[in-house]
Amino acid sequence: MKKTILVVDDSDSIRSLVSFTLETAGYTVLTGIDGQDALQYLEDNEISMIITDLHMPNLDGIGFIRQVRTRTNYQFTPILLLTTESQAEKKEEAKQAGATGWIVKPFQQDKLLATVQKLIR
Amino acid sequence: MDQFTKIFAEEAHDLIANLEKALLTLNQQPDNQQSVEQVFRIMHTLKGNSSMFGFEAMGQLTHHLETLYEFVRSGQSALTPALLTITLSSVDHFRNLLNDPALQHATTLDQHTQLLGQVESLIREKGQIKTTAIDDLNNKTDGVTYYIKFRPAADIFSNGTNPLYLLDELCHLGNCRAIPRMARVPDLESLEPASCYTNWEVFLATDKGEEAIRDVFIFVEDRCELIIQKIADTDLLLMSAFIEQVKEWGTAEDEIAPEALQSAIVSVFHSSSAQVSGNVKNNNEARGAGKTKENTTSSIRVAADKLDTLLNLVSELVTSQARLSLFAEEHSSPELAAIAENVEKISRQLRDNTFSICLLPLETIIVRFQRLVRDLSVELGKEIVLITEGTETELDKTVIESLADPLLHILRNSLDHGIEDANTRLQKGKPRQGKILLKAFYSGAHVHIQIEDDGAGINPAKIREKAISKGLIHPEANLSDKELFDLIFLPGFSTAAKLTDVSGRGVGMDVVRRKISDLRGEVELQSRVDKGTAITIKVPLTLSILDGLLVRIDHTRYVIPLSVVDKCFEVTHHQLSNTFNNLIVLDGEQVPFCYLRNEFNLTSEAPPIEQVVVIRYEDKRVGLSVDVIEGEYQAVLKPLGKLYRQQELISGATILGDGSIALVMDTNKLIKQYSGSANPSLIS
Numbered sequence: 148m149k150k151t152i153l154v155v156d157d158s159d160s161i162r163s164l165v166s167f168t169l170e171t172a173g174y175t176v177l178t179g180i181d182g183q184d185a186l187q188y189l190e191d192n193e194i195s196m197i198i199t200d201l202h203m204p205n206l207d208g209i210g211f212i213r214q215v216r217t218r219t220n221y222q223f224t225p226i227l228l229l230t231t232e233s234q235a236e237k238k239e240e241a242k243q244a245g246a247t248g249w250i251v252k253p254f255q256q257d258k259l260l261a262t263v264q265k266l267i268r
Numbered sequence: 269m270d271q272f273t274k275i276f277a278e279e280a281h282d283l284i285a286n287l288e289k290a291l292l293t294l295n296q297q298p299d300n301q302q303s304v305e306q307v308f309r310i311m312h313t314l315k316g317n318s319s320m321f322g323f324e325a326m327g328q329l330t331h332h333l334e335t336l337y338e339f340v341r342s343g344q345s346a347l348t349p350a351l352l353t354i355t356l357s358s359v360d361h362f363r364n365l366l367n368d369p370a371l372q373h374a375t376t377l378d379q380h381t382q383l384l385g386q387v388e389s390l391i392r393e394k395g396q397i398k399t400t401a402i403d404d405l406n407n408k409t410d411g412v413t414y415y416i417k418f419r420p421a422a423d424i425f426s427n428g429t430n431p432l433y434l435l436d437e438l439c440h441l442g443n444c445r446a447i448p449r450m451a452r453v454p455d456l457e458s459l460e461p462a463s464c465y466t467n468w469e470v471f472l473a474t475d476k477g478e479e480a481i482r483d484v485f486i487f488v489e490d491r492c493e494l495i496i497q498k499i500a501d502t503d504l505l506l507m508s509a510f511i512e513q514v515k516e517w518g519t520a521e522d523e524i525a526p527e528a529l530q531s532a533i534v535s536v537f538h539s540s541s542a543q544v545s546g547n548v549k550n551n552n553e554a555r556g557a558g559k560t561k562e563n564t565t566s567s568i569r570v571a572a573d574k575l576d577t578l579l580n581l582v583s584e585l586v587t588s589q590a591r592l593s594l595f596a597e598e599h600s601s602p603e604l605a606a607i608a609e610n611v612e613k614i615s616r617q618l619r620d621n622t623f624s625i626c627l628l629p630l631e632t633i634i635v636r637f638q639r640l641v642r643d644l645s646v647e648l649g650k651e652i653v654l655i656t657e658g659t660e661t662e663l664d665k666t667v668i669e670s671l672a673d674p675l676l677h678i679l680r681n682s683l684d685h686g687i688e689d690a691n692t693r694l695q696k697g698k699p700r701q702g703k704i705l706l707k708a709f710y711s712g713a714h715v716h717i718q719i720e721d722d723g724a725g726i727n728p729a730k731i732r733e734k735a736i737s738k739g740l741i742h743p744e745a746n747l748s749d750k751e752l753f754d755l756i757f758l759p760g761f762s763t764a765a766k767l768t769d770v771s772g773r774g775v776g777m778d779v780v781r782r783k784i785s786d787l788r789g790e791v792e793l794q795s796r797v798d799k800g801t802a803i804t805i806k807v808p809l810t811l812s813i814l815d816g817l818l819v820r821i822d823h824t825r826y827v828i829p830l831s832v833v834d835k836c837f838e839v840t841h842h843q844l845s846n847t848f849n850n851l852i853v854l855d856g857e858q859v860p861f862c863y864l865r866n867e868f869n870l871t872s873e874a875p876p877i878e879q880v881v882v883i884r885y886e887d888k889r890v891g892l893s894v895d896v897i898e899g900e901y902q903a904v905l906k907p908l909g910k911l912y913r914q915q916e917l918i919s920g921a922t923i924l925g926d927g928s929i930a931l932v933m934d935t936n937k938l939i940k941q942y943s944g945s946a947n948p949s950l951i952s
Binding site (some may be wrong): 157158159160161163167196202222223224225226229232242245246247248249252253254265266267268 | 271274275276279309312315316317319320322327425426427428429430433434436437462484486487490588
């Protein structure tokens with residue numbers, strides 16, 4: 148069965164690029180425009196993995212991860228963070244909140260896939 | 269990738285516009301924390317995205333700017349005007365970069381190096397410069413064998429990690445043998461299913477280097493115990509003796525003791541010759557390339573020309589629908605009538621909907637103005653603030669585009685000639701800071717845009733002098749203030765004593781008026797000396813379709829825009845022809861009227877009963893006489909042919925349902941021309 152990945156980013160171009168990359172690799176992709184928006188997908192979908200940006204309006208990446216981890220179904224779901232190299236301290240905070248790993252922007256498409264495949268099969 | 273670059277460019281345009289807006293807010297309220305946050309966030313997004321889509325130069329600059337705004341955000345440094353100026357220049361530069369990402373033009377390159385230098389020096393002032401080190405550690409070594417001890421923390425699952433995947437990944441790096449150690453697994457009763465009790469020992473032969481191995485564990489480095497030890501400079505796993513040894517270790521309970529490991533390696537080297545053993549490699553199962561889209565987006569981007577096509581099609585539909593209605597009327601078939609009515613209803617809704625799509629808030633051009641006011645007030649050494657109201661007012665995008673230039677011109681005038689410098693203002697007892705208020709609001713099918721400044725105002729006497737000296741009016745002409753102000757809009761009239769850089773050269777208010785008239789709009793100016801000047805622009809919401817009243821005079825049909833129609837009256841021909849001074853009493857009020865049959869030089873016999881359509885003209889009511897009122901009509905405006913462009917009374921034509929043509933009256937021009945009262949003393 149195809150795995151579903153939830154991509155959360157407030158930037159249209161990143162969303163498109165990430166979903167395109169993942170869809171080409173055979174994943175089903177759901178997209179949320181910010182943390183708040185993405186929460187709606189959690190209930191009705193079996194999401195194997197979440198990729199989220201850090202800075203977003205309404206609900207930022209860290210807040211979003213905290214919310215996700217409160218749900219029983221998503222306690223062990225891998226969550227990847229999209230970050231830039233300048234956010235070392237944020238990375239730590241996100242890890243505390245329950246993030247599994249991160250991808251540093253700018254990233255190559257195959258790097259993204261490699262990281263995804265590192266976490267889900 | 270191209271398609272993404274395009275999306276990126278569009279998105280970047282939006283981001284840059286938002287950035288500019290936030291910066292301008294900061295310009296007015298430097299301690300607005302929210303705007304600082306916003307600037308930081310946009311910089312951040314721009315930086316991340318731009319380097320991903322090949323806009324390296326932009327990434328570079330945004331990176332440094334982000335650093336600077338990080339300082340501002342965290343309170344380490346204040347937001348200085350210098351920083352703001354550099355950022356605003358960068359905003360312009362970003363726009364150039366979108367077209368020239370590789371810095372091919374010399375000017376872009378110059379600008380880039382200059383800005384980069386300025387930004388970097390600002391950062392250096394703070395004594396911290398972050399470098400964009402992209403680690404490219406290619407420690408190429410071939411066939412080195414490592415011993416890896418991996419002891420994950422019990423709670424490793426809780427951040428979504430599956431340790432088995434990590435081991436799998438290790439195996440992809442090269443030849444690999446893993447031994448699980450399950451000594452820590454407790455009894456079933458005390459076993460916590462969400463905890464991890466297993467350790468692993470791994471032998472890995474790889475040419476990727478230790479860095480690559482650490483990379484595998486990068487997400488869990490603080491949630492595990494990890495020992496990576498280089499045990500040989502060759503691939504030990506190619507030696508059968510070593511593999512035997514590993515198997516033996518695997519059956520043992522305990523982990524390998526370091527000494528045992530050491531001695532085993534030594535003995536393997538001594539005893540055995542290298543034997544090639546088969547590689548154990550996991551094949552990555554091929555993944556299907558099927559696609560599903562479940563994108564839910566709240567808005568989509570559409571190319572502007574697609575919208576134009578849609579608008580055109582809707583216009584055509586409205587025309588065809590009018591024909592259908594007419595046809596249905598002529599053939600008294602109730603079924604046909606029902607269909608025609610339905611089509612009419614739907615096409616009306618479709619029309620309204622399509623128009624609302626093409627509407628843009630005025631805000632889209634206001635940002636430019638904010639910028640202009642800021643830049644110019646600095647240049648002119650005046651303190652001026654632009655306050656906007658009702659910028660959410662929506663207008664057709666073509667109207668908005670055509671409005672930008674006239675509005676800019678008016679603003680420039682206010683900045684340059686209207687508002688005085690701080691000293692003069694203080695002497696006059698006004699606040700130091702000059703104020704320009706830009707206000708937009710709906711009024712019927714029109715949008716009013718008012719630009720009001722609290723500057724020096726215009727002295728009507730001066731206009732009069734000037735107009736006389738330019739030969740625009742007769743020296744003895746007796747004009748009201750309103751008429752005098754109107755002169756400003758005449759070609760060849762410019763009140764500025766000398767032309768400055770700011771308010772342009774030779775392009776006067778007449779151009780403003782012409783541009784607005786092209787939009788079927790009006791401009792009006794009011795001013796009081798030392799109090800300020802207010803210019804009101806009135807433009808229609810949309811250009812291509814208008815609701816009108818279809819009337820007939822003789823054999824020609826005309827459309828009067830419904831928005832100006834006040835009331836219709838039925839009168840006898842006698843009432844109209846037998847009047848003094850073209851006044852008629854309607855509803856107990858005297859209303860001046862134009863007898864269009866005379867004005868149009870029609871010689872045919874007038875019908876005994878005629879209609880008077882009362883029009884709102886400026887703040888008065890004026891009647892227009894017509895033969896017959898045929899009804900309401902949605903007119904799809906078509907321009908007149910080349911030959912008729914010069915005349916002003918008819919603003920366009922429309923094709924009626926039966927294929928004949930109706931002319932759309934420009935009632936303002938019509939009344940102005942025929943009432944004979946407008947600018948009576950103008951020498952034309």
